[in-house]
Amino acid sequence: MKTTRITGERIKEYLEKGKRFDGRKPEEFREISVETGVSKKAEGSARVKIGKTEVIVGVKLNVTEPYPDSPNKGNLMVTSELLPLSSGRFEYGPPRFPAIELGRLIDRAIRESKFIQLEKLCIKEGEKVWGVFIDIYSINDDGNLIDAAGLGAVIALKTAKLPEYDEKNEKIVYGKLTNKKVPVSKEIPIIVTTHKIGKSMIVDPTLEEEDVSEARITIGGTIEGSLFSIQKGNSKELTIEEIKKMLDISEKTRKKVFSSIEKYLK
């Protein structure tokens, strides 16, 4: 059920005093927990929990033809499914906007940051390249699926290894992973979404907070200070000053989030 208006009003009242229902400060993340290798069949996988929010992300690889405009690069595809299992709000059927947007937000952060070194995934120029599929599934939605999915994607990629490829028969020997990792760069793109509720700015909203969010900005960037992807969501205008403030909050948060998951990225 969508958050009732009375609860929404209360959330705003609390935030005006700098408080949240769960006792967090406005710029405080919930606890992040990470598990890798959650699927034996995927070439790389991760489970990320942020509070009660949980996603699993799997990386699958195949050998395929390159796209005509990048004959010497591997292919990348990110999709997401918001499972009805994970929330009473999601329904079966073709993906709707939230699922499409989630996939595209993660896709753009990964692609624009050049985190995957796609040029190293070329087997034969113009003919054969590795295709990388990153698939995101929600397991429990208690807000902030975007940031959880972003972490899941980079961690799953970091653990992913290429399967053995039988050149002669042109077949992948699934289940037989080589020691070769999926080539990724050192700079790690981290996605952080900042929300505006009333006059307050918060990060890592719960579902209730997300419901009353008036505007959000999702930013993919590194702790080194490069920004790769930005998207404003929801229909409330922001002043230039507010955007600048959100850029600052996002930068600080990115560093905090990075340090709490750093150990999974080695």
Next chain:
Amino acid sequence: MATKTFKRPDGRKVDETRPMQAKVGVVPNADGSALFSFGDTIAIAAVYGPKKMHPQHQQDPEKGTLRCRYNMISFSVDDRIRPGPSRRSTEISKITEWSLEPSLLIKNYPNMVIDVHVNILQANASTRCAGINAAAMALAHAGIPMKNIVSSVSIGKLDKNLVVDLNKDEEDWEEGEGSTDIPITMTPNGEITHIQLDGRITKEQLKEGIELARKSTKEIYEVQKKALKDSIKT
């Protein structure tokens, strides 16, 4: 910041948009319609409504619904686009809604829907911006009560240089740091109703880019306003 020798492929100044064309009333059947172009990028938009929302369960008793559809004509680009919605067009449709909604007094229309159809006739980058500009004009032309008209422009970073209104050559820029594309939509008061970014940029450069967008959207706003005024002069 910018390198002195920097020249844009088509010779424009860094803060110069391509020639803009704006016209309303291009679709007589619609309640409001407009054309907006940045050079070879041409968008038309048509508004139908406000009208009763169907199906009924989608009605919102608290406010009206703005429903946008962004669609590229199959022959608007080199490689034919398969007709029908794609993941990209679905996202841009939503972005267009978010861009426009803050400027509308949509609260006045509970249980109603305003349909905005944006079609890209010819594409040479910045299509979502041209589409939003056309849609904002079409809404005004339809007489929908509005607080103001939004204006949209793409800010680009080519290597280290910030420019306005990217064309396709610039979008595909590969030298130096490559190309960063930052479509931004603003109200005449400089409030941001939409921002996206793809590429690589620092926080400081982005802030500079937003200021550039402020300047450019003011110019676009004048073009939109003039077209609307001209349409009632006759």
